[in-house]
Amino acid sequence: MQFNKYSERDLQSYLPRRFSRRQLLKFAGLSGAGLALGSCGTSLYAEKVRPIFEPLNQSIEELILQAKTPVPEFPISAIEPNALLVNSFNFTPEIDPNSFKLVIDGAVNNPMQLSMSDVRSLPLTSMVIRHVCVEGWAAIVQWGGVRLYDLAKLVQPKAEARYVYFESADEYYESWDIASALHPQTLLAYQKNGQTLPLENGAPLRLAAPIKLGYKQSKWVTRVTFTNELLQRKGYWVDDGYEWFAGL
Numbered sequence: 001m002q003f004n005k006y007s008e009r010d011l012q013s014y015l016p017r018r019f020s021r022r023q024l025l026k027f028a029g030l031s032g033a034g035l036a037l038g039s040c041g042t043s044l045y046a047e048k049v050r051p052i053f054e055p056l057n058q059s060i061e062e063l064i065l066q067a068k069t070p071v072p073e074f075p076i077s078a079i080e081p082n083a084l085l086v087n088s089f090n091f092t093p094e095i096d097p098n099s100f101k102l103v104i105d106g107a108v109n110n111p112m113q114l115s116m117s118d119v120r121s122l123p124l125t126s127m128v129i130r131h132v133c134v135e136g137w138a139a140i141v142q143w144g145g146v147r148l149y150d151l152a153k154l155v156q157p158k159a160e161a162r163y164v165y166f167e168s169a170d171e172y173y174e175s176w177d178i179a180s181a182l183h184p185q186t187l188l189a190y191q192k193n194g195q196t197l198p199l200e201n202g203a204p205l206r207l208a209a210p211i212k213l214g215y216k217q218s219k220w221v222t223r224v225t226f227t228n229e230l231l232q233r234k235g236y237w238v239d240d241g242y243e244w245f246a247g248l
């Protein structure tokens with residue numbers, strides 16, 4: 001990982017401002033219109049991560065600029081290991097992490113399917129934040145995972161993308177405004193309190209962010225879809241009258 005000695009900003013100045021679609025496909029180890037990001041687990045790390053140093057298009061960068069202020073995090077010592085209550089409204093899906101593929105599609109230039117090893121090869125972001133459930137409980141939790149922002153840099157949302165939909169394996173679904181989804185503390189987490197994310201908390205991938213209420217934080221996310229418009233189906237609880245934005 002030779003990238004570590006440079007900041008992301010430094011690196012951007014070394015790279016062309018825009019890759020052509022063909023170049024991007026080449027960097028991602030893709031050919032033609034294929035979707036899978038390198039099916040062999042040993043394909044070059046550097047080639048895979050390179051596109052995330054590519055800036056997003058300007059109109060989306062401007063949109064998310066306002067949402068970039070980080071929420072203060074807690075020290076590791078503040079973690080409340082037993083306070084996070086499992087809150088699952090449907091069944092608990094069984095997902096084999098070895099065959100699992102996260103689909104990212106919709107209003108993006110490079111739709112992709114990522115295996116968990118693809119996801120783990122991207123930079124790991126860790127944060128200790130408070131999870132707040134409208135049912136009257138909260139918990140300080142450490143989450144580790146990939147920033148949605150970093151995934152967005154891989155798939156390159158189109159300039160007109162405004163919302164992000166999350167589909168879950170238990171038929172739960174949610175939609176977020178793109179600024180909140182691409183906030184630096186919005187993760188697709190695969191670790192909880194320093195350990196592999198347990199199945200009941202949404203393994204292999206769940207949303208985690210300090211800027212939204214608990215019901216926005218979908219567990220067992222299988223598909224992330226960028227859209228230009230908010231669809232009629234907005235969210236599992238939202239469609240029942242709960243607030244859509246649900247900011248903290």
Ligand SMILES: Nc1nc2c(c(=O)[nH]1)N[C@H]1C(S)=C(S)[C@@H](COP(=O)(O)O)O[C@H]1N2
Nearest residue numbers: 085086087088089133168172201214217219
């Ligand atoms: N797919 C899915 N995601 C979900 C839920 C669910 O039932 N299914 N419950 C939501 C609610 S209301 C809360 S508070 C959190 C709870 O996360 P936890 O079970 O890991 O504590 O998950 C949210 N995400």
Ligand SMILES: [Mo]
Nearest residue numbers: 133134214215
């Ligand atoms: Mo909740």
